Amino acid sequence: MTLVEGYFHGAHAGAGGLANGRAPTRGKVVPGTVPEQDAADERPLIELRQISKTFGAVKALQDLEVSIRPGELVTVVGPSGCGKSTLFNILAGLEEPDPGNILRLKGVSSTASDLLGKVSFMPQRDLLLPWRNVIDNAILALEVEGMPRAEARRLAMDMLPEFGLAGFEAQYPNQLSGGMRQRVALMRTFLFKRDLMLLDEPFGALDALTRTMMQRWLLDVWQKHKRTVLFITHDVDEAIFLGDRVLVMTARPGRIKLEQAVDLPRPRKADIVTSPEFIALKKTLLEAIEEESMKSFQVAGR
Amino acid sequence: MTASISSDSARQISRGIGGALLVAVVWELCARGLDLPAYVLPAISSILAGLANDAGSLLAAARFTATESLAGYAIGCLAGMAAAVLVTMVPSARSVVVPLATAINSVPVVAYSPLVLLWFGIGMASKVVMVAIAVSFTIFLSTIAGLDRVDRKSVDLLRSFGAGRLAVLWRLRLPTALPLIIAGMRVSTVRSVIVAIVTEMLGAYGGLGWVIYQAVLQVDFVKVWAAIIVASAISLAFFGAISFVERRYVFWR
Numbered sequence: 001m002t003l004v005e006g007y008f009h010g011a012h013a014g015a016g017g018l019a020n021g022r023a024p025t026r027g028k029v030v031p032g033t034v035p036e037q038d039a040a041d042e043r044p045l046i047e048l049r050q051i052s053k054t055f056g057a058v059k060a061l062q063d064l065e066v067s068i069r070p071g072e073l074v075t076v077v078g079p080s081g082c083g084k085s086t087l088f089n090i091l092a093g094l095e096e097p098d099p100g101n102i103l104r105l106k107g108v109s110s111t112a113s114d115l116l117g118k119v120s121f122m123p124q125r126d127l128l129l130p131w132r133n134v135i136d137n138a139i140l141a142l143e144v145e146g147m148p149r150a151e152a153r154r155l156a157m158d159m160l161p162e163f164g165l166a167g168f169e170a171q172y173p174n175q176l177s178g179g180m181r182q183r184v185a186l187m188r189t190f191l192f193k194r195d196l197m198l199l200d201e202p203f204g205a206l207d208a209l210t211r212t213m214m215q216r217w218l219l220d221v222w223q224k225h226k227r228t229v230l231f232i233t234h235d236v237d238e239a240i241f242l243g244d245r246v247l248v249m250t251a252r253p254g255r256i257k258l259e260q261a262v263d264l265p266r267p268r269k270a271d272i273v274t275s276p277e278f279i280a281l282k283k284t285l286l287e288a289i290e291e292e293s294m295k296s297f298q299v300a301g302r
Numbered sequence: 303m304t305a306s307i308s309s310d311s312a313r314q315i316s317r318g319i320g321g322a323l324l325v326a327v328v329w330e331l332c333a334r335g336l337d338l339p340a341y342v343l344p345a346i347s348s349i350l351a352g353l354a355n356d357a358g359s360l361l362a363a364a365r366f367t368a369t370e371s372l373a374g375y376a377i378g379c380l381a382g383m384a385a386a387v388l389v390t391m392v393p394s395a396r397s398v399v400v401p402l403a404t405a406i407n408s409v410p411v412v413a414y415s416p417l418v419l420l421w422f423g424i425g426m427a428s429k430v431v432m433v434a435i436a437v438s439f440t441i442f443l444s445t446i447a448g449l450d451r452v453d454r455k456s457v458d459l460l461r462s463f464g465a466g467r468l469a470v471l472w473r474l475r476l477p478t479a480l481p482l483i484i485a486g487m488r489v490s491t492v493r494s495v496i497v498a499i500v501t502e503m504l505g506a507y508g509g510l511g512w513v514i515y516q517a518v519l520q521v522d523f524v525k526v527w528a529a530i531i532v533a534s535a536i537s538l539a540f541f542g543a544i545s546f547v548e549r550r551y552v553f554w555r
Contacts, residue, residue, distance in 0.1 A: 089458070092458070092462045093461075093462060094458050094461060094462060116461060116462060116464055117462070117463060117464025118464075119462065120462075121459065121462040123455055123458070123459055125455065127453070127455055127456050127459050129456075129473075129474070129477065130554035130555075131477050131480075131553075131554050140460075140463070140473070141463040143473070144460065144463040144464060144465045144469055144473070145463070145464065172553075172554060173554075174554060192463060
């Protein structure tokens, strides 16, 4: 096997799997090996063990293990069709994993449907409602929760400048650029205040320049609001730039192949992507992803 | 922007009026020049004169027909939408009801007129029922189609916010369906006037269809045409009103 074997994390959290000569991973430890005194702080917000999901003959996920601590920004990368979206749908409460799974929210064992309304979820497309203007799209989740419209609008109005949407509250989605639509969708997600935020390739459809701006902006907003975020992307640079940890998924059936801590200092500047530490991380991650992409390619080509 | 839109519609309206005037002039010239008998084509001028002559009775008939059409239309729209929502909420009912509705809707509704006249008498009630039947099937089918257009991902998003079925229906499915519902309503305006008039011809105490039928029996073709012109005016006004509502409330397409 290749170099990658050393980083193999797989289904066994106890194996550690974080050893990495190039980028030391001090301070970030796999849950389960957490020292006793940190247990209160480091208790995972959400913990998934033995998560499998089968659709007919297709096994999308197999024995997936993830745990996310409060305040973390965890990014997930993987080859296309590796079950990233299935993982998100489970975390959003939209799909039940196969029986025999362990799913704990703040230490309480739950079913996926218990998570409905407890996780703020932003899908790949902005899914703004064309008949609602910016402000009314942003408050959609609050309205569903039963907050009076006037109060929800007031909350949202206060947030507009931070999302670069001041003065645009009365515009309709078809009058906005792609980046602005995405910010409205993000604002809708932020206004739905939940412990865990799931972002599914939120910047995937944006041009490179806008994407870089949005990433920096997201980090600012995240640091100010102290949210726990799970962020799916297929862009390795994005995964490293944003994440405290990067999870690499295997080809289908999806598992966590590699769990890579990112110890780059925050706040991160745009030029960090050219630093040796960043490049080293990127090399590690690309190797892992490459191997998985080849696997799914071979399976598909057989 | 608003200015250019209104000048656009002003141009459209003036073009429409110009076209109508042109048709009227050609009509007048043909009828006079070829000396056509009234049962083939009376001159526009004599029709307008007839309109003025019979203004009182025509207006009463128009009110009669408009009342039937509007009442049937309102009942039909509400019933069609309500049925569509119910069927969408109960998927098992759907596979039975929708093919049945499509089958019933594919027969010209006026085929049921004699039966409805028998059941509801020759007063206004039978016309209201006929119009309601005609309109409700159209609205039912277009509402179903509209409700089906909803994006599964959007439903999932609302569910992830904790929305139940009713919240999804109210905040997502109905607004998504609105463009198709209103398009169905626009088409139904004309249909409702037609059905009311045809049913009146089969048996009534009043209304434009009844006037037309009586005038034909009396060989008064000028009156027939006058009634036809009043009927088109009602249809056009009704169609225009719903089109206005559509442009106003379905602005996002």
